[in-house]
Amino acid sequence: MDKIILGRYLPGDSLLYHLDPRGKFLLTFYFVGIVFLANNGASYAFLLAFVIFAVYLSKINFGFFIKGLRPVFWLILFTVALQLLFTPSNNPIWHWGIFTFSKDGLVIAGYIFMRFVLIIFISTLLTLTTTPIEISDSIESILKPLKKVNFPVTQVALMLSIALRFVPLLVDETTKIMDAQRARGVDFGEGGLIKRIKSFVPILIPLFVSSFSIAYDLAIAMESRGYKDGEGRSKYRVLKWEKRDTLTILFMLGLTVILLFLRSY
């Protein structure tokens, strides 16, 4: 459970930690978008250089980013292999049945691989330098305009932050239940796929029961502390937009302009 790097905050102190989470959040999505603009070696190299620069700025050990690739390793391998073997080409190096291996295929597979690496590195960078609660705050702030159409933005934000708060607790709860079941002789690592899936039923049911009881306790505790319906509440956490955040946006726009030049038409 603790091997998942994607979606995990790493305490630290560098410029990237101090940027406004709203800016970071939006720019990460923006970057994922412009990755698809790159279409030649130069533009990919340029974006890679930018990502490496950002990683350097974050002062986070590069190993964490490599670990971020691990959960999607098979997906990358599969996609790259697909491009390598199925890209149609006029001058294939090697051809057998439906499989074609060519220089074009190699280049396209390389681009796809780069895309994965760029997108995963940049989103890992966001989650490593931004606490979950900051991300939930930025989502609230970005969704604010929806209040006009009666969308319960503050309630959804509170739901999100409580959900985030209870993830580690539920992980603990799961470990506890698994230990209890193991003590009664359940073996989670054995048997075929069906048998393994079946052995998770005795975990899920107690987990459901205990999450409902936690939810009930929490609701009572919240009500006793005066929580009504989310209206008329003030906010303790405030996000402050600073000059450096505007500068980051300008920097990203400059990056886009260079990227458009490097792009081949």
Added chain:
Amino acid sequence: MEKIISIKNLTYTYPDSKTPAINDLSLDIYKNEWLSIVGKNGSGKSTLTKLIDGLIEADSGTIVIDGEVINEENIWDARTKIGIIFQNPDHQFVGATVEDDVAFGLENQGMPREQMVKEIDRALDLVKMSDFKTRDPQSLSGGQKQRVAIAGVLATKPQIVIMDESTSMLDPDGRKKVLDLVQKLRQEQDLTIISITHDIEETELSQRIVVINDGKIVQAGTPSSIYDIGPHLTKFGLEEPFSSQLVQTLRNSVKLPEGYLNEEELKEQLWKLHSSM
């Protein structure tokens, strides 16, 4: 003495039950006292807390808090006067960090941020948790989490603090720290403490004990008068305090003064016996 809570002929039956959880119960609670409500599991003590805070509605009877009869309209005002610390430290931690959690009650009141910052610092200082301000709950011990819960309650400046089995999940050291803290806060902040427990040993610091069984008050009095009836407590599903058990056994062989002796007094008596031998 000034009454802060006055309960009259309160009755409550859970929807799916035949016997009432609280049965025609009347009780007065005075300002600045520490009242312990003890009873075995299912005796109705936790139901009483929920009734006082208006989290469930009584079938009949009245509750007066700080001079006002509680009804649906003024329950939110009444709640600002009462703070509750619940049993499981993890199930009442709303915020992502210590400061966020303390802020929760203040945010609900719509307090401006500048004032909140001051109140949070004050409350965390009272429970000696200022150093942990930005920590997340996962990195705290059970006792520390309960102290944060107390800070969260104190931040809203209540007059009454109810501890609903708040120390039952803590280790002995954490329990002692929390109880001593509550005692100190009661004196300094002029609070009324209602502590609800099934552990008679936890009632030592209180001024008055009420024993509840089957939704009724069966015994009431000062701690020493309750401990005095030691063996009878087992009738209500409670355990006799350890020193009381020891005194009973010792009386078979040595002569000890009548009445309840706490640990210190017992030690004193044993030393006396030892030196006169």
